[in-house]
Amino acid sequence: MSRKEEITNLLTCFRKIHPISRDSEEAIIDLSSLVSVKKNQDLQPIGVTCRTIYFVQSGLARIYYYKDGNEITEYFAFENDIIVRAESLFTGKPSKKAIQAVEDTVFIGIPSAQLFELYDSFPDIERLFRKIIESTYVDTVNRIESIQFHTAEERYTQLLSENPSMIQRIPLKHIASYLGITQVSLSRIRAIR
Amino acid sequence: MSRKEEITNLLTCFRKIHPISRDSEEAIIDLSSLVSVKKNQDLQPIGVTCRTIYFVQSGLARIYYYKDGNEITEYFAFENDIIVRAESLFTGKPSKKAIQAVEDTVFIGIPSAQLFELYDSFPDIERLFRKIIESTYVDTVNRIESIQFHTAEERYTQLLSENPSMIQRIPLKHIASYLGITQVSLSRIRAIR
DNA sequence: CCTTTCTTTTTACAATTGTTAAATAATCAG
DNA sequence: CTGATTATTTAACAATTGTAAAAAGAAAGG
Numbered sequence: 001m002s003r004k005e006e007i008t009n010l011l012t013c014f015r016k017i018h019p020i021s022r023d024s025e026e027a028i029i030d031l032s033s034l035v036s037v038k039k040n041q042d043l044q045p046i047g048v049t050c051r052t053i054y055f056v057q058s059g060l061a062r063i064y065y066y067k068d069g070n071e072i073t074e075y076f077a078f079e080n081d082i083i084v085r086a087e088s089l090f091t092g093k094p095s096k097k098a099i100q101a102v103e104d105t106v107f108i109g110i111p112s113a114q115l116f117e118l119y120d121s122f123p124d125i126e127r128l129f130r131k132i133i134e135s136t137y138v139d140t141v142n143r144i145e146s147i148q149f150h151t152a153e154e155r156y157t158q159l160l161s162e163n164p165s166m167i168q169r170i171p172l173k174h175i176a177s178y179l180g181i182t183q184v185s186l187s188r189i190r191a192i193r
Numbered sequence: 194m195s196r197k198e199e200i201t202n203l204l205t206c207f208r209k210i211h212p213i214s215r216d217s218e219e220a221i222i223d224l225s226s227l228v229s230v231k232k233n234q235d236l237q238p239i240g241v242t243c244r245t246i247y248f249v250q251s252g253l254a255r256i257y258y259y260k261d262g263n264e265i266t267e268y269f270a271f272e273n274d275i276i277v278r279a280e281s282l283f284t285g286k287p288s289k290k291a292i293q294a295v296e297d298t299v300f301i302g303i304p305s306a307q308l309f310e311l312y313d314s315f316p317d318i319e320r321l322f323r324k325i326i327e328s329t330y331v332d333t334v335n336r337i338e339s340i341q342f343h344t345a346e347e348r349y350t351q352l353l354s355e356n357p358s359m360i361q362r363i364p365l366k367h368i369a370s371y372l373g374i375t376q377v378s379l380s381r382i383r384a385i386r
Numbered sequence: 387c388c389t390t391t392c393t394t395t396t397t398a399c400a401a402t403t404g405t406t407a408a409a410t411a412a413t414c415a416g
Numbered sequence: 417c418t419g420a421t422t423a424t425t426t427a428a429c430a431a432t433t434g435t436a437a438a439a440a441g442a443a444a445g446g
Contacts, residue, residue: 067342074334086334090327123316130323134283137330141267141279144333147340148373149260151432172394180341185433187395344402365424378403380425 007032010055010108013080018131020124027122031114037061037101044099050088052109056081059105060169064177065097073178076102076170078163082132083107102170152181153189200225203248203301206273211324213317220315224307230254230294237292243281245302249274252298253362257370258290266367269295269359275325276300295363345374346382 007029014020014028034057037043044050046065054061056077063075063085074097077083088095089112119126146155156179159166166175176186200222207213207221227250230236237243239258247254249270256268256278267290270276281288282305312319339348349372352359359368369379 067338072342074338086327087331090331119320123319126316126319126323127312130319130326133323133326133330134279137326137333138280138283140330140333140337144337144340145260145267147337149265153432171392182434183394184396184435188433191395346402364422375404376424377405377426381403384425 004029006034006057006106007108009057009080013055014128017135018124018128020122020128024118024122024125027118028110028115028125031110031118032108035107035109037105037107039101039104042098042100043105043107044085044095046096046098047094049092049094050085051112053089053112053115054083054099054107054109056083057106057108060102061105061107062100062102062170062174062178063097064100064174071173071177073174076166076174076178082136086136102174147180152179152185153192155179156186156189197222199227199250199299200301202250202273206248207321210328211317211321213315213321217311217315217318217321220311221303221308221318224303224311225301228300228302230298230300232294232297235291235293236298236300237278237288239289239291240287242285242287243278244305246282246305246308247276247292247303248301249276250299250301253295254292254298254300255295255363255367256290256292257367264366264370266371269363269367269371271356275329279329295367340373345372345378346385348372349379349382 010032011025011029014025020028035043035054037059043054043061044052054077056079058079060079061077061083062073063077063083064071064073066072075083083099085095085097085099087093087097115125115129119129146158150158156175159175159179172186172190173183176183179186181189203225204218204222207218213221228236228247230252236247236254237245247270249272251272253272254270254276255266256270256276257264257266259265268276276292278288278290278292280286280290308318308322312322339351343351349368352368352372365379365383366376369376372379374382
């Protein structure tokens, strides 16, 4: 697949969220580039300010950080998902988080400064990204509910039903920290079923 | 304080986030209205689609919902805070959540449909609200970290240090459900200190 | 094929939080 | 002021999850 064709995939995904003009699409394509990252390699390391908005073209990636010496996975991004360290992108501060390829992964990257400049000339692009944030925000609020009011077992079962392939594709230690439990607890939960 | 003066307070708050033109400010003021709600009364009940964006002018409010028959507080809004049932506003679906005044509270309400129409003529208003969402999103991601990786005691202590007045102003049962624990657990935690 | 390394599971025990019920304290309406 | 309601605390016990260490299993490199 050519670079242009691959990025066209992204546009298809955007169109479902908020259709933008042909000119706006062109402007985004001009900014976009493809980045390939090998399994277990960091796309963006800890300590660097986030200046690029990524989407997963193919493969699978995660955001992780360290908490008391333990690695915590905050987010998984599958094909066509956005992956961004928002706490850094929206504040300009160096990120305490890293983006890592869980499998060999191809990302589409859009430099944030240049994208934000487009917002002035293309209000429909700003609207598209506003809607993306809104939807991401709703997901995040729902995730809080899931964490606070379901047991680890319930959350694991739900994850399994929503996305069965995760268990095959992602090391259980990452899933455990994503669920907010230890790997031992996850193993225990899996043993019961 | 006159209606106009009160809403001007809101503009002062907006200016800190993203300055907008005089015309844009006027347009927002024209849409805005004040709503007073007595303590423990719902501003917006469960089951109604969210069509208004509220800010707390004075007093204190919360968003709550029911989970297995138990009332859960999701969010507290103090003076100048935004309060919105995002899962309904951004999806158009009836909300499973309600907004309630914890004290006698004055809200500033902006009808969302009319506000969203302003986005077309005043891109700076869209930008302002995009930034509000971005910042709210970052807060929410940080809250997940707080829930997943701190004990209930740590979360209570942090809440106490960030906002000591909460404990005086808000019934402990609401604080308990906000922290994701039972009231009995919260009582136990408070007894130790 | 073998060794090394990484991942996952198992075990035993400790700590935290939940559940239920009852007691105490505070608040509110008349 | 007083009874009724609501809020908060306490107690006893159960369930869930964490911690540490060891064992088993799977993957990777030479």
